[in-house]
Amino acid sequence: MKARLPGYSAAILLVAMLSACGSRAPQQRAPSANNNLAYLYGQEAAALEFNARIYHGPDQASVIHFMLRTHDLLYKSDGGGAPYRAVVRITYEALSDWTGKTLIDSASTLVKDVSEEPAEDRELIGQLEMRRNEQRSFVIRITAEDLNRGTRSTRLIAVDKAVANVRQNFLPIEADRDLPIFDDHLSGPGQLRVRCEQYTDRTLLGAYYQQEFGLPAPVFAEQGPVTVDTSPDSTFTVQVGPDGLFALNLRQRGFYHFRPDTSTQAGFTLFVLGTDHPRVRAAAEMVPPLRYITSMQEYERMLSDTSVRKAVERFWLDAAGSKDRARSAIRAYYERVENANRYFTSFVEGWRTDRGLVHIIFGTPNTIHKTAQGEAWIYGEETNLMSLTFRFKQRDLPFTDNDLQLERDPMLKGAWYRNVESWRNGRIVQN
Numbered sequence: 236m237k238a239r240l241p242g243y244s245a246a247i248l249l250v251a252m253l254s255a256c257g258s259r260a261p262q263q264r265a266p267s268a269n270n271n272l273a274y275l276y277g278q279e280a281a282a283l284e285f286n287a288r289i290y291h292g293p294d295q296a297s298v299i300h301f302m303l304r305t306h307d308l309l310y311k312s313d314g315g316g317a318p319y320r321a322v323v324r325i326t327y328e329a330l331s332d333w334t335g336k337t338l339i340d341s342a343s344t345l346v347k348d349v350s351e352e353p354a355e356d357r358e359l360i361g362q363l364e365m366r367r368n369e370q371r372s373f374v375i376r377i378t379a380e381d382l383n384r385g386t387r388s389t390r391l392i393a394v395d396k397a398v399a400n401v402r403q404n405f406l407p408i409e410a411d412r413d414l415p416i417f418d419d420h421l422s423g424p425g426q427l428r429v430r431c432e433q434y435t436d437r438t439l440l441g442a443y444y445q446q447e448f449g450l451p452a453p454v455f456a457e458q459g460p461v462t463v464d465t466s467p468d469s470t471f472t473v474q475v476g477p478d479g480l481f482a483l484n485l486r487q488r489g490f491y492h493f494r495p496d497t498s499t500q501a502g503f504t505l506f507v508l509g510t511d512h513p514r515v516r517a518a519a520e521m522v523p524p525l526r527y528i529t530s531m532q533e534y535e536r537m538l539s540d541t542s543v544r545k546a547v548e549r550f551w552l553d554a555a556g557s558k559d560r561a562r563s564a565i566r567a568y569y570e571r572v573e574n575a576n577r578y579f580t581s582f583v584e585g586w587r588t589d590r591g592l593v594h595i596i597f598g599t600p601n602t603i604h605k606t607a608q609g610e611a612w613i614y615g616e617e618t619n620l621m622s623l624t625f626r627f628k629q630r631d632l633p634f635t636d637n638d639l640q641l642e643r644d645p646m647l648k649g650a651w652y653r654n655v656e657s658w659r660n661g662r663i664v665q666n
Contacts, residue, residue: 236521248434254394256543267566270604273599285379287302287303288331290406290415291403291433293433293435297364298363299364299365299392300362301362301377303359304438305321305357306355308383309383310383318349319349320347321350322382323345325383326343327363328375328377329341330372331563332374334606339373346361360659362639372393375393379388397456405430406431408480410425410426413426418533419504419505420505420513421485421506421507421508422510423510424481424485424507427482428492430479432479434474434495436477439472439473439474439475439495441472441473442467442493442494443469445468445487445489446582450526451588451591451592451641453648453653454644454650455646461490467492467547468489490582491509492504502633504580504633508584509584513573513577515573522547524540524572525537526653528596529659551661556661564661564663572586574592574594579637581634581638582634582635582638593612593625596658597654598614599665600619609626611624611626611627623647625641626642627639
């Protein structure tokens with residue numbers, strides 16, 4: 236069930252943001268802890284499900300769409316039962332770059348929801364309007380804070396004003412309701428619409444790709460980047476209507492790429508993945524992520540077992556030595572697989588990416604530094620020579636901006652095998 240937030244929330248924020256945009260000068264701030272972005276993928280992010288995306292409409296009008304789940308919020312009664320109330324502060328900050336040292340603009344508003352049944356699970360969808368600067372690239376940090384519970388979740392979104400970057404000129408919405416879809420990675424075939432008012436009454440070139448990709452190599456092994464073939468399996472065209480919308484019926488797994496300009500590969504991509512993405516529910520989906528910690532013989536034996544689920548349970552029970560420890564290990568391992576799918580999915584599921592590999596085997600790092608060129612993950616104290624550092628380089632692909640390649644290092648071989656062995660012994664690894 237989905238519910239739009241009351242219109243006054245967006246309206247109040249719009250007034251605040253427009254006045255701030257017109258009057259506030261950039262402010263210099265010390266990076267301090269703000270430069271550590273480990274919270275993006277850690278427990279803080281998991282405690283409060285929060286999604287956000289940006290859409291650039293016509294006439295320099297940009298909108299930040301956001302979504303919260305009510306089951307993550309604490310609803311309080313004024314006394315004596317219903318109604319129950321939740322209060323969330325949504326904060327928007329425009330930063331000059333990923334370090335956050337220069338604040339260009341900021342604003343905040345309160346989202347208030349009332350429910351007769353606090354256990355009800357709904358999606359609260361709202362939007363913040365902002366006036367964009369066509370001449371400047373920047374980073375948006377948008378934070379949701381549950382004021383009743385004290386939990387928060389943050390999203391960082393790059394606004395790249397390069398001419399070739401047109402992804403944010405498209406907004407997928409539901410087929411039968413004017414509600415945004417927050418993930419370009421869809422959980423299965425289906426119908427939807429796409430809003431792209433900058434291309435009203437234009438014809439877009441569409442391309443369909445169906446490719447198979449292998450798993451990433453261990454962190455110490457020499458491996459070149461996964462090659463993505465830009466030659467499509469088929470092409471088609473879509474006509475954008477006078478309302479700035481076009482409809483789609485995506486029938487097959489794979490990815491669909493839409494280009495407004497045939498002279499460049501830059502465009503907008505929708506990915507059709509497994510039916511449960513980002514979750515892992517089917518027994519057959521539980522086996523592939525185990526390839527990181529199993530031998531080829533063990534892996535193939537589980538795949539060919541007449542009861543895949545029992546084979547997976549047997550592997551973990553043998554590793555942990557007891558049902559309780561096996562249950563804990565299974566929960567921890569597949570929580571990391573699902574989190575990898577949420578945060579790192581690119582043209583493949585997140586658990587199949589380099590960052591997903593490191594996240595599953597090593598856990599959430601103590602420190603993450605991010606720039607436009609990539610990320611550095613540090614396990615342990617940053618100044619300690621015994622700490623582990625993984626460096627990921629941003630790849631320039633027409634289909635996604637969320638694919639980073641690990642700089643593999645033979646010196647990481649020992650740490651890799653220690654952590655794999657810990658998982659194989661049923662011990663949950665968190666460096």
